[in-house]
Amino acid sequence: MLGTNATTASLERVRVDASEQLLTTNQGVAIGDNQNTLKAGLRGPSLLEDFILREKITHFDHERIPERIVHARGSAAHGYFEAYDAMTQYTRAAPFAEKGKITPVFVRFSTVAGERGSKDTARDARGFAVKFYTDEGNWDLVGNNIPVFFIQDAMKFPDLIHAVKPEPHHGMPQAASAHDTFWDFVSLMPESTHMLMWVMSDRGIPRSYRMMQGFGVHTFRLVNDQGQSVFCKFHWKPLQGTHSLVWDEAVKISGADPDFHRRDLWEAIESGEFPEWELGLQIFTEEQAEKFSFDVLDATKLIPEELVPLTPVGRMVLNRNPDNFFAETEQVAFCTAHIIPGIDFSNDPLLAGRIHSYVDTQITRLGGANFHEIPINASLAPVHNNQRDGMHRQALNRGRVAYEPNSLAGGCPFQAGASGFVSFPEITAEDKVRGKPAKFAEHYAQATLFFNSQSVVEQAHIAAAFRFELSKVGVPAIRERMLSSLVNVSQALAADVAAGLGMEVPDAMPTAIVDPLPSEVSVSPALSLLALPGECGIRTRQIAVLVESGLHHASLVSLYEALVDAGAVVHFVGPRVGMFVGDTGAGIEANKSMENSPGFLFDALVVPDGSGAVQALAGNEHTMAFIKDFFKHCKTVLALGAGQELLKMAGIDLVRDKDEGILLADSADMAEVIPTFIKAVAAHRHPSRDSALASK
Ligand code: HDD
Numbered sequence: 001m002l003g004t005n006a007t008t009a010s011l012e013r014v015r016v017d018a019s020e021q022l023l024t025t026n027q028g029v030a031i032g033d034n035q036n037t038l039k040a041g042l043r044g045p046s047l048l049e050d051f052i053l054r055e056k057i058t059h060f061d062h063e064r065i066p067e068r069i070v071h072a073r074g075s076a077a078h079g080y081f082e083a084y085d086a087m088t089q090y091t092r093a094a095p096f097a098e099k100g101k102i103t104p105v106f107v108r109f110s111t112v113a114g115e116r117g118s119k120d121t122a123r124d125a126r127g128f129a130v131k132f133y134t135d136e137g138n139w140d141l142v143g144n145n146i147p148v149f150f151i152q153d154a155m156k157f158p159d160l161i162h163a164v165k166p167e168p169h170h171g172m173p174q175a176a177s178a179h180d181t182f183w184d185f186v187s188l189m190p191e192s193t194h195m196l197m198w199v200m201s202d203r204g205i206p207r208s209y210r211m212m213q214g215f216g217v218h219t220f221r222l223v224n225d226q227g228q229s230v231f232c233k234f235h236w237k238p239l240q241g242t243h244s245l246v247w248d249e250a251v252k253i254s255g256a257d258p259d260f261h262r263r264d265l266w267e268a269i270e271s272g273e274f275p276e277w278e279l280g281l282q283i284f285t286e287e288q289a290e291k292f293s294f295d296v297l298d299a300t301k302l303i304p305e306e307l308v309p310l311t312p313v314g315r316m317v318l319n320r321n322p323d324n325f326f327a328e329t330e331q332v333a334f335c336t337a338h339i340i341p342g343i344d345f346s347n348d349p350l351l352a353g354r355i356h357s358y359v360d361t362q363i364t365r366l367g368g369a370n371f372h373e374i375p376i377n378a379s380l381a382p383v384h385n386n387q388r389d390g391m392h393r394q395a396l397n398r399g400r401v402a403y404e405p406n407s408l409a410g411g412c413p414f415q416a417g418a419s420g421f422v423s424f425p426e427i428t429a430e431d432k433v434r435g436k437p438a439k440f441a442e443h444y445a446q447a448t449l450f451f452n453s454q455s456v457v458e459q460a461h462i463a464a465a466f467r468f469e470l471s472k473v474g475v476p477a478i479r480e481r482m483l484s485s486l487v488n489v490s491q492a493l494a495a496d497v498a499a500g501l502g503m504e505v506p507d508a509m510p511t512a513i514v515d516p517l518p519s520e521v522s523v524s525p526a527l528s529l530l531a532l533p534g535e536c537g538i539r540t541r542q543i544a545v546l547v548e549s550g551l552h553h554a555s556l557v558s559l560y561e562a563l564v565d566a567g568a569v570v571h572f573v574g575p576r577v578g579m580f581v582g583d584t585g586a587g588i589e590a591n592k593s594m595e596n597s598p599g600f601l602f603d604a605l606v607v608p609d610g611s612g613a614v615q616a617l618a619g620n621e622h623t624m625a626f627i628k629d630f631f632k633h634c635k636t637v638l639a640l641g642a643g644q645e646l647l648k649m650a651g652i653d654l655v656r657d658k659d660e661g662i663l664l665a666d667s668a669d670m671a672e673v674i675p676t677f678i679k680a681v682a683a684h685r686h687p688s689r690d691s692a693l694a695s696k
Contacts, residue, residue: 150195636680
């Protein structure tokens with residue numbers, strides 16, 4: 001079986017397999033007729049005594065639970081974390097206890113704003129929540145694919161979410177920040193500017209959950225067995241490369257396949273292509289932190305990798321899909337309060353609110369205080385305490401003692417002392433106060449750092465996203481206020497966005513701090529998607545090969561074999577599904593059609609040789625749109641022989657086409673072109689063709 005680990009055994013006890021079994025009621029009574037209500041006569045009234053009907057309908061009536069207030073839409077998988085080395089110098093946390101140690105995990109990825117049935121490719125942050133089932137209890141690292149957050153204090157979280165969710169009077173828009181209330185709020189909250197830059201960049205529209213970074217966001221503490229502590233930030237780096245969609249593509253995908261990310265994760269794992277991430281830690285001391293120009297307790301700030309480099313500590317592999325979406329993905333409950341000995345909190349005031357919020361929300365969502373007993377949430381480490389009763393209690397606690405101290409149960413369960421969880425004894429002796437530390441007042445330096453670290457194309461996409469979102473805002477004063485805030489990030493960005501809105505660049509918004517400390521780093525390549533090392537091959541890349549009767553068969557067969565060898569997923573896409581006969585009389589079966597799977601769903605395109613096929617494709621109403629999207633989205637296209645004609649018809653200028661990623665070849669030259677094609681697909685996209693550059 002794919003991906004067995006310690007959670008497989010513990011979940012086994014609740015797995016149900018109905019093959020070869022009789023249909024029964026929930027009381028185990030075999031059901032004779034599952035088609036008809038019990039009635040007084042064939043045309044008579046239904047009888048109240050029909051317990052079979054009533055049990056079935058009653059259960060159905062209660063099949064839904066409240067969706068998560070945020071991160072309602074998500075997908076999850078099982079896997080494991082493997083430590084590269086013992087990290088005992090810094091932490092006594094169980095997953096880092098020794099080299100090669102394996103800890104089972106369950107990971108849920110999500111969008112934030114959309115409801116449970118909303119589209120996957122909305123512009124949004126993505127949740128990246130990891131539950132480690134460690135020997136010393138469950139540790140939940142509940143992060144995002146963006147290393148910073150919109151707000152500094154949990155007090156503002158309900159305001160932020162009320163602003164971004166559909167507007168309360170008419171319930172629109174769904175899974176979108178492009179509306180007045182969101183921009184009203186963030187334009188009045190300059191601390192959100194840094195995160196806005198990330199969400200408006202292509203990071204807000206990932207290509208796949210498998211191709212996103214993950215971040216713990218807050219500063220946490222590591223504590224070793226001598227009680228010594230250092231600060232740390234958690235980073236997940238995908239081995240599949242970090243890749244994004246472009247906006248036009250994301251919008252189109254959301255219509256053709258709202259499950260795009262869910263499907264991608266599921267299919268990769270089903271096919272044995274297990275996604276993998278490396279965990280890196282930024283480890284630093286409190287003394288170092290005091291000297292930084294920003295406050296490490298401020299979740300709107302990151303620590304540039306140039307200032308504190310990453311220490312790779314292990315890898316995470318996701319190798320098993322859930323058996324049941326509701327039982328596992330929907331019922332999993334992540335809580336930032338779930339930490340284990342060796343990990344502790346910092347005083348980040350956003351984190352403090354989260355420590356309360358997650359446990360609290362599960363009590364409503366999962367119907368009571370016993371949600372930790374739901375199999376997916378249950379710890380693999382044994383649980384013994386004096387908590388009792390409550391809705392849906394499963395445990396059969398034996399004996400008459402449910403208190404401590406006791407003598408009647410020999411003092412058990414007894415507290416662990418220093419070997420259990422002990423909070424780091426941080427010295428705190430200050431006045432009770434509502435307020436913020438001085439460095440929290442600087443709101444723009446890292447937004448500027450982020451913008452200045454992007455390539456020209458990425459900067460153009462950020463400007464386009466601001467333009468799009470603000471163009472959906474109806475109140476001009478909100479647009480203007482946001483522009484005045486952007487002036488503090490970059491005059492060029494503000495000018496670009498203003499021009500797109502037909503507005504003048506306003507004066508800069510007054511800042512809360514006049515004399516900020518100088519930043520340590522002015523450009524950080526790690527912040528640019530395009531600057532990240534991206535040579536990850538073409539495993540799992542989805543390649544469309546257009547097919548029609550009369551195609552040149554031999555060239556496609558050799559290409560197919562080479563691509564499958566390299567781990568790509570090849571789809572034969574025809575004007576309809578079914579068989580097509582090639583020039584040799586051999587058939588190729590289309591598993592997709594241009595109608596059910598438009599071109600923007602794929603990573604690369606192959607246009608076949610064969611004049612009969614080309615002529616027929618030219619006459620199909622879908623072909624031109626199918627091809628054009630690959631070009632527009634800067635993806636790799638290979639046109640073989642006569643197939644090059646179709647590119648011309650689609651308006652792709654072949655004279656100019658020294659263009660990166662547009663490959664032209666004869667069917668006789670397959671040996672030469674295949675490696676070039678594979679390299680071009682591995683590059684993900686060819687930004688030098690981006691239309692945004694035309695105006696630069
Ligand atoms: Fe949150 C869910 C991530 C701030 C309150 N959050 C939730 C999930 C993720 C995050 C990934 C989904 C977990 C899952 O898949 O089930 N949240 C973050 C990050 C934050 C953050 C990275 C900032 C650094 N969240 C945040 C604050 C609060 C919450 C400040 C409240 C004070 N978050 C919640 C919640 C949710 C949640 C209401 C909804 C469903 C759930 O918890 O289980 O409690």
